[in-house]
Amino acid sequence: MKKVEDYVRSIPDFPEPGIIFRDITSVIQDPEGFALAINGMEAFLDGLDFDVVVGAESRGFVFGAPIAKDFGKGFVLVRKKGKLPCETISQEYELEYGTAEIEIHKDAIRPGQKVVVVDDLMASGGTIEASIRLVEALGGEVVKVLFLMELAGLKGRNRLRNYDVDSVIIYPGK
Numbered sequence: 001m002k003k004v005e006d007y008v009r010s011i012p013d014f015p016e017p018g019i020i021f022r023d024i025t026s027v028i029q030d031p032e033g034f035a036l037a038i039n040g041m042e043a044f045l046d047g048l049d050f051d052v053v054v055g056a057e058s059r060g061f062v063f064g065a066p067i068a069k070d071f072g073k074g075f076v077l078v079r080k081k082g083k084l085p086c087e088t089i090s091q092e093y094e095l096e097y098g099t100a101e102i103e104i105h106k107d108a109i110r111p112g113q114k115v116v117v118v119d120d121l122m123a124s125g126g127t128i129e130a131s132i133r134l135v136e137a138l139g140g141e142v143v144k145v146l147f148l149m150e151l152a153g154l155k156g157r158n159r160l161r162n163y164d165v166d167s168v169i170i171y172p173g174k
Helices: 031-043 059-071 126-137
Strands: 009-012 020-023 052-056 074-080 088-095 098-105 114-122 141-151 165-171
Touching (some): 031 141, 059 074, 088 126, 098 126, 126 141
Parallel strands (some): 052 074, 114 141
Antiparallel strands (some): 009 020, 074 098
């Protein structure tokens, strides 16, 4: 039987020499691969008490929405600045070369809600750390941070050390 790792396509020297790009498109385009990915992520949520799933743009939507549906929970979008139509709060964060800003609707999380934050990949952890700050600014409590893949060599867990973090696949390098 195949594992979800078998569906991840590894592309050497992209976007630059020495980097191995872990491509999820090969996972989600195959029904069995996609099901393995979702089921693997959902296994970390068994028995967890939570109210809502938050997904970071854009691949967090791909995994977060079906997880929310399967657990009978709502799904909340965290998007790049300027993409949400209602009143928002925003959080700036650092990238390797510069900064970015993400937003969430002000009414997306109610105080006291228990939140699962989902994304496809943990690299340095900056996007999810900023997403967590948005959830907490609205009064939500992050009870789980969940990824399909993790690049352990980039030490994203260090940024998220105060949270319960799980990844289906952990690659040792960058």
